Amino acid sequence: MSTSKSTRMDVNNDESIWNEHLGINGKYVLKGDEYFMAIALLVGKRSEDPSSQVGACIVNEDQNIVGVGYNGMPNGCENKFSWEKYADNPLERKYMYVCHAAMNAVVNKNVINLKNCKIYNVIFPCNECAKILIQSGIKEVVFLSDKRCYKNETIASKKLFEAAGVITREFKYDPENSKIVIDFCEIDWDNKKKRPSVQNECESTSKKMAKNDNA
Numbered sequence: 212m213s214t215s216k217s218t219r220m221d222v223n224n225d226e227s228i229w230n231e232h233l234g235i236n237g238k239y240v241l242k243g244d245e246y247f248m249a250i251a252l253l254v255g256k257r258s259e260d261p262s263s264q265v266g267a268c269i270v271n272e273d274q275n276i277v278g279v280g281y282n283g284m285p286n287g288c289e290n291k292f293s294w295e296k297y298a299d300n301p302l303e304r305k306y307m308y309v310c311h312a313a314m315n316a317v318v319n320k321n322v323i324n325l326k327n328c329k330i331y332n333v334i335f336p337c338n339e340c341a342k343i344l345i346q347s348g349i350k351e352v353v354f355l356s357d358k359r360c361y362k363n364e365t366i367a368s369k370k371l372f373e374a375a376g377v378i379t380r381e382f383k384y385d386p387e388n389s390k391i392v393i394d395f396c397e398i399d400w401d402n403k404k405k406r407p408s409v410q411n412e413c414e415s416t417s418k419k420m421a422k423n424d425n426a
């Protein structure tokens with residue numbers, strides 16, 4: 212994820228937004244909700260689901276990440292079920308088999324319990340995940356999209372969270388400043404004061420590697 216001013220300014224020329232993220236060292240700093248939701252989005256990129264890549268990130272009271280997950284087939288079942296969503300036979304649709312991001316984040320936790328943790332979920336958790344989240348002690352759900360709000364799974368999920376006293380809130384972002392760039396080349400130009408052309412930099416790195424291979 213880019214943390215340099217120049218990269219951030221590629222997508223955002225608004226100084227006021229930039230100033231909100233200015234760290235004491237003068238560098239762009241990814242803070243709070245943005246950081247955790249960005250992690251959830253990044254983790255979602257690991258999903259093989261061709262239509263929806265969903266990620267989730269669980270954070271404890273000390274603001275440490277204690278579990279991440281994305282929507283995927285159960286362990287050992289990868290490639291054994293189709294990602295088809297419209298098959299006539301419901302047993303041939305992905306929905307029967309896929310593990311949701313929130314469920315996987317809980318199962319992947321690296322701490323003993325999730326008491327008082329919050330979860331950042333790219334979409335609002337379904338009712339089955341809601342039960343798991345409530346039972347694990349999660350106290351807050353932060354979601355990016357509520358695009359499934361019309362589905363019974365989401366309506367039931369909201370009822371469950373309300374009944375259990377779990378706070379739910381939407382992650383708000385400025386649509387004009389919705390992008391964070393991740394650039395693997397950044398580490399090599401960070402200390403050079405000036406950003407080189409990424410293409411030239413990558414080309415010169417591969418030329419150097421080829422030269423070393425031939426030596």
Ligand SMILES: Nc1ccn([C@H]2C[C@H](O)[C@@H](COP(=O)(O)O)O2)c(=O)n1
Pocket residue numbers: 260262263264265281282283296305309310311312313334335336337340
């Ligand atoms: N709260 C949710 C809801 C859905 N997912 C997963 C399940 C599927 O892999 C995908 C949804 O597929 P679509 O109907 O958009 O083709 O997202 C989840 O992880 N969490």
